[in-house]
Amino acid sequence: MTVFAQLPEGIRQLVKENRQDNPAFSDLVRGGGYVPPDNEMLIDAITALSMGKNVLLKGPTGSGKTRFAETLSNLFNQSMFNVNCSVDLDAESLMGFKTLAYEGDKQVIEFVPGPVTNAMKNGTFLYIDEINMAKPETLPLINGVLDYRRTITNPFTEEIITAKHGFGVVAAINEGYVGTVPLNEALKNRFVVIDIPYLQGEQLKRLLQNESRLNDENTIGLFVRLSGDLIQAVAQGKLSEDAASIRALLDACDLSSMVPPKRAIRRAIADKLDEDREKTLVHTMAETLFG
Known part of the structure; x- marks a missing residue:
């Protein structure tokens, strides 16, 4: 089954028609908590994700980017793992970490998967919030996740992880906000960009x-x-x-x-x-x- 096939029949039909003026969109997406200012935004985001492309939501703080991501997740009937970027974001925050555990009386080292690992292995959505808040040296770790390879080598276990069918990436960015840094071109080129204006x-x-x-x-x-x-x-x-x-x-x-x-x-x-x-x-x- 394709990713597009996971959408409700009504949404699939509306996207195929590509009618930006169709009022039925609002009724179908309202359950996700966010109705985009125009249907074109929704059509393009759905189309990009259906094709396996990454979507970058760009807009001012509080404009509804996270709600839009949640709406897309609901439409695709996908759960969504979240990465909240900051200057403290590191490989463990993305991939997971090792910890001590017990198997009976025996102490063992156990790996606790992080959001990137979980989303790839479960074939669900990954949401990277405020992606330009992360240090530039951290994000290249997931470059292979964001391109056609959809693959990463876990630096903590050496396991090669290939994303399961259904995996998709949505990220959000606040340009010019305090603490942010410009996205490098290699990272930006891995996304389809959708501007999110304030609702009015x-x-x-x-x-x-x-x-x-x-x-x-x-x-x-x-x-x-x-x-x-x-x-x-x-x-x-x-x-x-x-x-x-x-x-x-x-x-x-x-x-x-x-x-x-x-x-x-x-x-x-x-x-x-x-x-x-x-x-x-x-x-x-x-x-x-x-x-």
Whole structure:
């Protein structure tokens, strides 16, 4: 069975039709928690993964990249192993580690597989979050995993691992974010890149309705307007990307189901910012909308 055949029949048909304007996509993917801003993004991601290509989701922090990856995993009926990149990422974090164990009274050395090993051996998805946070010397270890070979030699066991059918890689990147480094060309060329913009308008409204604890339609509408204002301020360089995070907006909506919206915005959005001028700007936006 091909990877494409693992998709629901409805999704397979829609991808084959390649109709970006087909509203049926939204109904089929909503269960994954993320509806992309346009169906073209979904079609292209599904097509790439079905062909055995790696997908790199590129976008600002909090724009929904992880949710999109989870949605793709759900559509393919695949579980997903996660790698959270940082400057501390090493071979053990990717491949696994050796530890002492017991077989009866006998002490033995046992290998505990990591996310890359698990995903390859089980034929499932591997999600590499914030891939450009890792040290440049660490990621070349998995170059063979990301190209046509789909093979790696485990440095701890010397085992040659070839990915089982169904294995796929989705990675996410926040360009220009503090602590990130540019991806080298050899690594970047192993991915198909999909830009993930912030959700806005009706799509954001549906997400807040489905994913937050807030039920008041009027208040949800005001939060959608707030998000638009925050995104515009980020684009103008008045706020850092953190201020427009959809994740933070959902937190603010959840809190607003129990506390006044302005206080929720302060806790979930404004107080996360470092500069006083940014906090003041967010407070002003909240005051304008919520009085």
